[in-house]
Amino acid sequence: MRRFHLIDHTADMGLYLYGADPKEVFANGAAVLYELLVEGRSQGPRSRETLALNGLDREDLLVQWLGELLYIYAARGMVLTDARIDRLTHKRLEAEIELTPFDSAHHKRRTEIKAVTYHETEFKRHGPGWRARVIFDV
Amino acid sequence: MKLHRLDDYRWEIPAEGGMRVPGLVFADEALMKAIDKDNSLKQVANVAHLPGIVGRSLAMPDMHWGYGFPIGGVAAFDVEEGVISPGGVGYDINCGVRLMTTALTQEEVRPSIKPLIEALYRDIPTGVGSRGALKLSRSEVRRVLEQGSSWVVGQGFGEPADLEHTEEGGAMNGAEGEALSERAVARGLDQVGTLGSGNHFLEIGRVETIYDAKAAEVFGLFEGQVTVLIHCGSRGLGHQVCDDFLKLMMRSKELAAMNLPDRQLASALISSSLGKRYFAAMAAAANYAWANRQVIMHLARESFQKALGLGPAKLRMNLLYDVAHNIAKFETHEVGGQARRLLVHRKGATRAFPAGHPDVPPAFRSVGQPVLIPGDMGRASYVSVGALGAMAETFGSCCHGAGRVLSRKAAKQKAKGRSLVEELGRAGVEVRYSGRSTLAEEMPEAYKDVDRVVEVVHQAGLAKKVARLRPMAVIKG
Numbered sequence A: 001m002r003r004f005h006l007i008d009h010t011a012d013m014g015l016y017l018y019g020a021d022p023k024e025v026f027a028n029g030a031a032v033l034y035e036l037l038v039e040g041r042s043q044g045p046r047s048r049e050t051l052a053l054n055g056l057d058r059e060d061l062l063v064q065w066l067g068e069l070l071y072i073y074a075a076r077g078m079v080l081t082d083a084r085i086d087r088l089t090h091k092r093l094e095a096e097i098e099l100t101p102f103d104s105a106h107h108k109r110r111t112e113i114k115a116v117t118y119h120e121t122e123f124k125r126h127g128p129g130w131r132a133r134v135i136f137d138v
Numbered sequence B: 001m002k003l004h005r006l007d008d009y010r011w012e013i014p015a016e017g018g019m020r021v022p023g024l025v026f027a028d029e030a031l032m033k034a035i036d037k038d039n040s041l042k043q044v045a046n047v048a049h050l051p052g053i054v055g056r057s058l059a060m061p062d063m064h065w066g067y068g069f070p071i072g073g074v075a076a077f078d079v080e081e082g083v084i085s086p087g088g089v090g091y092d093i094n095c096g097v098r099l100m101t102t103a104l105t106q107e108e109v110r111p112s113i114k115p116l117i118e119a120l121y122r123d124i125p126t127g128v129g130s131r132g133a134l135k136l137s138r139s140e141v142r143r144v145l146e147q148g149s150s151w152v153v154g155q156g157f158g159e160p161a162d163l164e165h166t167e168e169g170g171a172m173n174g175a176e177g178e179a180l181s182e183r184a185v186a187r188g189l190d191q192v193g194t195l196g197s198g199n200h201f202l203e204i205g206r207v208e209t210i211y212d213a214k215a216a217e218v219f220g221l222f223e224g225q226v227t228v229l230i231h232c233g234s235r236g237l238g239h240q241v242c243d244d245f246l247k248l249m250m251r252s253k254e255l256a257a258m259n260l261p262d263r264q265l266a267s268a269l270i271s272s273s274l275g276k277r278y279f280a281a282m283a284a285a286a287n288y289a290w291a292n293r294q295v296i297m298h299l300a301r302e303s304f305q306k307a308l309g310l311g312p313a314k315l316r317m318n319l320l321y322d323v324a325h326n327i328a329k330f331e332t333h334e335v336g337g338q339a340r341r342l343l344v345h346r347k348g349a350t351r352a353f354p355a356g357h358p359d360v361p362p363a364f365r366s367v368g369q370p371v372l373i374p375g376d377m378g379r380a381s382y383v384s385v386g387a388l389g390a391m392a393e394t395f396g397s398c399c400h401g402a403g404r405v406l407s408r409k410a411a412k413q414k415a416k417g418r419s420l421v422e423e424l425g426r427a428g429v430e431v432r433y434s435g436r437s438t439l440a441e442e443m444p445e446a447y448k449d450v451d452r453v454v455e456v457v458h459q460a461g462l463a464k465k466v467a468r469l470r471p472m473a474v475i476k477g
Helices: A022-037 A058-074 B029-035 B040-047 B106-123 B138-147 B149-154 B160-164 B182-187 B213-219 B235-250 B253-258 B273-308 B388-393 B408-415 B420-426 B436-441 B450-459
Strands: A004-007 A013-019 A047-054 A078-088 A092-101 A122-126 A129-137 B010-013 B023-026 B053-067 B069-078 B096-105 B201-210 B225-232 B318-324 B326-335 B338-347 B370-373 B381-386 B430-433 B463-476
Touching: A004 A022, A013 A022, A022 A058, A022 A078, A022 A092, A022 A129, A047 A058, A058 A078, A058 A092, A058 A122, A058 A129, A058 B235, B010 B040, B023 B040, B029 B053, B029 B450, B040 B053, B040 B069, B053 B338, B053 B450, B096 B106, B096 B273, B096 B370, B106 B201, B106 B225, B106 B273, B106 B430, B106 B463, B138 B149, B138 B182, B138 B273, B149 B160, B149 B273, B160 B318, B182 B235, B213 B381, B213 B463, B225 B273, B225 B463, B235 B273, B273 B318, B273 B326, B318 B370, B370 B450, B370 B463, B381 B450, B408 B436, B420 B430, B420 B436, B430 B436, B450 B463
Parallel strands: B023 B053, B430 B463
Antiparallel strands: A004 A013, A013 A129, A047 A092, A078 A092, A122 A129, B010 B023, B053 B069, B069 B338, B096 B225, B096 B318, B201 B225, B201 B463, B326 B338, B370 B381, B381 B463
């Protein structure tokens, strides 16, 4: 199953994210976000953290989830290496993430994403699985 | 979407459904064809749903699809019944442009253009994740937030005269550092003096054509003159402020009653405590952006001195003006024959006050406020001057640039197999860049024809052309 495809937005960057279930959509979103942000792998130290978010609905949770992961990169200088969604309801997300410090010897910065917007977010059943739409401000 | 053509440059979207006012778009026929291809007209209609909107939901000829508000959108709100909307300002709070004039001519600079652009590229932190020339403590960030440009000028980054040539004097009233989250402040510690990436740039240009000799003289512009144009904003700090307040507003009880068509339009009443806190935080982020452009300009002056071996008296690198194009401001406008205090949101739109307006700096009051309209890196940029039509129709606003016409994806596809650096070089533009894909995304063809966009606001009487600038060298993030 495809993980994502880019939406042809004039100024910013839109994504459709896919998954067999909502958890997979969230996990794919994390992976795709970091593919857009950074390339390369480092052998640096890994640390694990838990993340718990409360939202109004799945759309809000997705924007918050991707927003948190963007903050980790943009403000804390860490790169996501793994994300596991432990629990997901309509209003709450619990996840464990693995991070490594950004290392310019091994990592290369790609697109600068300013923010994850709420513009035209959607989270729906799509064929046998699920699909979400999200627009990044770049 | 219903669209009525009113004349050669105006199109009305009639008020339907939940729209409280009609929409008004400034464009000629060719520009409207491009505009009609994306979702931006729907966004003009969406903005018209916001409580307390006054007059019309407006859009400039550089408009294109944004998030929430269209880029190129202008909307004014009643201070009692109206709202303030973080999405109507944008993530990059006080993204804006400043233009420096010099005493140099293009003939003098052309032989040194390569070492000059290399010095600028080396001295000004540029690109994704760039960190600043200044490392600030938390208390220093708070001073920047409350004092804006004047604080960095006090630290030696520029001259007091620069402040007189900056919108709001480089520091907005009502800014409160305390209104920002810890996260936002932390993101501001090392980004003063950084250009960033995306559509941000520094450009050395030359004045190619003068259209209005009187205004050009007042602005200190002459044909063949070398200029420096700087475009950037409030960096991660501003993005965080927008993010923080959107989340808070989405959770407020008052929002549910507004019944808005797009979550990104989340707003708060201007008179509510949340609305007031957002304004205080937005003004503080705007001050951060002015300080950022002030430091970058100072670094550029130093680069010119080193690269050309000339002192400040010979270079005479004076700030012509600095304009904000992502901002919300309290202003007085005449509506239905009465002066009203309004909150004007400009999301990718420039203030364009005419001659005689008290907010225009005294040096320019006889002709009007300088309006800076960057185009693309291959063609041209403009200096215009605010005109009376802007006060009559657009709450003193006009366009902010050329506006995108190609998506980033489409631009990258178009750039495949081409050397944009060589192409631009053949057109007389030296380019230094930090990200290859950014360069492709920002290629000239990705933008509308700025001549056409500026002609629309000129003919519509919003801002009159003063000078056309041609790029000589550009640094891109």
